[in-house]
Amino acid sequence: MAFKAQVLYDFTAEPGNNELTVKEGETITVTNQNIGGGWIEAQNSRGEVGLVPEDYIEFGQTAAPPANVGNPAAPDLSFFDAFAPASTSAPTQASNGNDPWSVWNADPSRGSNNNWPANPEGTQTGRNAADPWGSASHSHPQAYQGPGAEDDEWDDEWDDMKSTSSYSEPGEGGAIQRGGTHASSMKISLNNRFPGFTKSGPELYLLCKQSAKGKEKISIYLGEVGPVWSYPEAQLDCIVADPKKGSKMYGLKSYIEYQITPNTTNRPVNHRYKHFDWLYERLLDKFGSAIPIPSLPDKQVTGRFEEEFIKMRMERLQGWMTRMCRHPVISNSEVFQLFLSYKDEKDWKMGKRKAEKDETVGVMVFTTIEAEAPDLDLVEVEQKCEQFSRFTKAMDDGVKEILTVGNEHWKRCTGPLPKEYQRIGKAFQNLSSVFTSSGYQGEATLTDAMTAAGKTYEEIAQIVAEQPKKDLHFLMETNNEYKGLLGCFPDTIGVHKAAIDKVKEADKLVNTNKITAQDKVTMAKRASTMSYALQAEMNHFHSNRIYDYNRVMQQYLEEQVKFYETIAAKLRHAHSQFTTM
């Protein structure tokens, strides 16, 4: 079935990769949605056919599956619409707007801050655009449930060859925003396995009757700093290494396989980028309402050299995995453990199917959370929520400032500055060689020393140009990671905020007999549990943040000291070659 689709961003085809160049605003016909790996096949108005990234297009209205298939068996929760349409849809709006922080912002015009295309209708722009209400099990039908016996077969990883190592803000270079601020924010399954539920929202959890299965309990304790997750005794860790190129379909498609070795089993497992992506989707579905799941290192922007790209992706996958390992809830989860330590192919496939069928996803994850602490009243819940929102927004600004300044500094250090040192070096050397031609006796000491000084400045040029890779790189990577992580908070906080709004309406609902007085008590109790979860997560975030920034600042300064000392030593040596007078 062919759909019309609208191109959202410019995309330039890479030669020889069967891709199709498209322009923003162009209408194309989707000829094959079953390509997988984030790609679709499309035909443009000139009849050319090729692959286009799924994320770059928006399906037309006719192409979208019907959104409102009412299920008469489902309970009628439509009354929520009448009271709080804004709050229930808040996370979705935040996802689609330009500024993920606009969830707390009354001014809708703020949404255009980040150069994201305005999307006032709230149309989904994510990769599941054609299926905005799709449940988790249907979100990647082609990628993971392709035809044939081998469910892993019909996918490709050409996109493995694409990435970026720059920290540009969107709109500066490419059309696509990087990192976690984008993809994750629209993937939280606010909806669930209740077929026919047309509205999503925390009410699913606040009023649900079922209790979680015992084995899945996530505990929260009151620690010194407040509510904290239950941390394991030994911290999980893993090493991502040894990227190997593989190919399939008679060499037509190639992919990179990484070796991941957890410190628990010390036995390496192999995973391709798409497996990481699968894991990310599972974690987002399952924990995204309570825990910000940062996006994987993005794969949309074209890289420079294959080797550099693979190294950069591996480094970022390592960073992502390390962060996941450090999280007590995620690292302890069945799906994460499966990823790190599956025994064999059969084990992996069975685990995958089980994970994809997991029903405790979206807001329902809160049913598994138990706080060993007295219930909080709503005022406190709300205060905490506001505080976290302010803090994460402020930190997001601070992190972005560092990224902007760092990016400029990077450019200067690798561009004009070393060129200038090189020119200084050349100027000294040139003058020295003029002096050598003087025919005057006994100035060899001077000319040798001047030539050496000139060469020293050429060396300094090299050192300056290479320095950012040694210090700024790590500072940028860490801040970039935090930018991604912070970009997930608005959604997580949005779910929380929506729940608070629901609880606030409880009296009214009781009065109009929409819910019972007991329901109201349950709602408050569950909002309290949600707040404990948010606080535990914030405390986890703070503790990691302090660790990370302490480390990155130290490393940066250490390398900067080395940098200045190296140059000073080189210049001291150059100086010593002149005769003292």
Place this chain on the structure above:
Amino acid sequence: MAFKAQVLYDFTAEPGNNELTVKEGETITVTNQNIGGGWIEAQNSRGEVGLVPEDYIEFGQTAAPPANVGNPAAPDLSFFDAFAPASTSAPTQASNGNDPWSVWNADPSRGSNNNWPANPEGTQTGRNAADPWGSASHSHPQAYQGPGAEDDEWDDEWDDMKSTSSYSEPGEGGAIQRGGTHASSMKISLNNRFPGFTKSGPELYLLCKQSAKGKEKISIYLGEVGPVWSYPEAQLDCIVADPKKGSKMYGLKSYIEYQITPNTTNRPVNHRYKHFDWLYERLLDKFGSAIPIPSLPDKQVTGRFEEEFIKMRMERLQGWMTRMCRHPVISNSEVFQLFLSYKDEKDWKMGKRKAEKDETVGVMVFTTIEAEAPDLDLVEVEQKCEQFSRFTKAMDDGVKEILTVGNEHWKRCTGPLPKEYQRIGKAFQNLSSVFTSSGYQGEATLTDAMTAAGKTYEEIAQIVAEQPKKDLHFLMETNNEYKGLLGCFPDTIGVHKAAIDKVKEADKLVNTNKITAQDKVTMAKRASTMSYALQAEMNHFHSNRIYDYNRVMQQYLEEQVKFYETIAAKLRHAHSQFTTM
């Protein structure tokens, strides 16, 4: 008497100084030539009257004093015209062309390299433009022979308030080229005290009958490096210091008086800028054909602050005086000794008058030079000349390259670079203050350390911005001085080259009975003397150059080492404030 004059360069009047703004190409009427101090009074086409720098205008043909007042008593040397018009006029052309180095260059189009206005007719553009053949005693009639008993009265030094501290190439900012490449090159009195000589040139010396007075002998010896001047046992030196502001004409005009203390008498004398200028004129007239006399620090470009300007001018006057003191011929001359150690006002005035009446100027200075060495043959003389020409041209290029690169580096170090460090510092501090607002316990160590690191980068910004004054400044000043000095060589070498051409014509002149065989022998001998003088001067130049560049490179590198070490130490301290993990 009112003359019409053409404006050569844009000049913007300073408010309140009775100056007149004029534009390049404008025709003005000179209403008073008797202002002195390098200024004339002029009226523009709108009837406005005001002062304009003499150097900025070119007098019309009608205004120039008659150039050809034949003196029947003078020997007829006009035959030289027929044989070598190009070579005799070469130094003059070089002076007026854009590139002082074009004397050796066959391509006339090169002349436009330096953005000097093209002047194909060879019209004089110097400050003595109205009197191109004027003798030394008439070159500044108003400045030094004004009306009234006090011959020092009617001058002003408003221009003392103008200077530049930039190293821009001409055409970059102002209309006037700076330093020695300009004024000096056209001031060599090729003509002399032989009234009626319409052509100038080395023939005056090559064929003159008179011998120099005994007391004025300048000796050249054969040293280790070749011909050298006779150096004094103790090197003369002086300190220029203590600038004091004075005023006259009831405070209408102000000037700065500097205190100059020579190491010989250790007794300070006072001089104003115009006295330095007078000395410069005397030295140029007397020695310019044999010794490059660098221009004084220029006074045409508007400065920024009075204090900064005075400091800069004093520093440059010191540099100029030091160079003059170091020169064995100049430092030993009567006029220079007078300047440094006149006993009283009467002594100074008598000395001045005597110096202004000195007849051994221009090429006649060679009559006082005696080389204690066998005569050189013309081939060797010519080879040396070519070699010096190549070297000084090449060094001029090298020096200008350093000035260009240094100027750019200066701009970066005082502009964008410190701003960037400041922004890095601010970004760290901002993130630190966000962290402080987290409400999470126990992160004071981190936030204090981050704030300190941020402040350190602000300090680094300051250090970076101030560094050029500590190292680049001296490097630039020295190279700027050399640029000025090297700009004088084309004229000095031009005189030499013209003499060689004359000697080459000797056979022809003998054959046509224009000169005797004995004249030819005399010419060759004198060309040899000129070559010894040039070689002695080049050896003096080389020895000074080696000393100066050794010193300046050492100082530059020393300060650079300090710079990098200071920053490293600051960063090491910032690093130590983080907790080790």
